Amino acid sequence: MKPFISTKVYGVLNYILALTLxxxxxxxxxxxxxxxxxxxxxxxxxxQLIMAIFSRSETGFIKQFPLTIHFVLDVLMGFVLMVSPWLYTFSSKAFWPELLLGGLLFLMGIFTDKSPFTTRNPHNHAVGFLASTDSN
Known part of the structure; x- marks a missing residue:
């Protein structure tokens, strides 16, 4: 599936989601x-707020944190947040906020431009002894 969230929109949504969380x-x-x-x-x-401030994107202030790692951590943290009501057994009292906010974080990490989950890696280097083109 193609990414449909631009990195600029992602940056703004990331700040809003971080403050909401x-x-x-x-x-x-x-x-x-x-x-x-x-x-x-x-x-x-x-x-999320610390990563947003330090990320190498249009909305990052310090621009030191790679955006691809940010996306991977978004997916992991979103998944943990989504399953936390059942993992920590408080789903009978409340699960919708964690499920919705975690799901939003999860989807943002996957469907943003330059995400490693939906964008092909331009560096398709073969690694190891299988990459050798020597013909002995």
Whole structure:
């Protein structure tokens, strides 16, 4: 499938999602449910905000963090956030905020331009002894 989110739109959405994740326990009344429901969105939100500030994109301020690694970490963190209500057994009290925000993070990591999941790698170098073209 082709990526349909530009890196500029991704950068803006990433800041919005990071701030929403940081505020999620209070926005969605997750404070009294469990410590995982309280701290996991906040940790992931702060990591997203730090990566967004340091990423090599149009919206990054310091431009040191590779965008492809950012996408991979988005997918991993989105998956962890999506399964956290069942992993930490608080799904009977609340699961929609983590499922939706984690799903959005997961999809953003996959369907953004320059994502390693939907964009071919221009460096198709063969590695190892199988790459040898020597004919002895």
């Amino acid at each position: 940081i505020a999620a326990p209070w926005l969605f009344n997750l404070v009294d449910i469990s410590s995982a429901a309280l701290f996991l969105p906040m940790y992931i939100g702060w990591l």
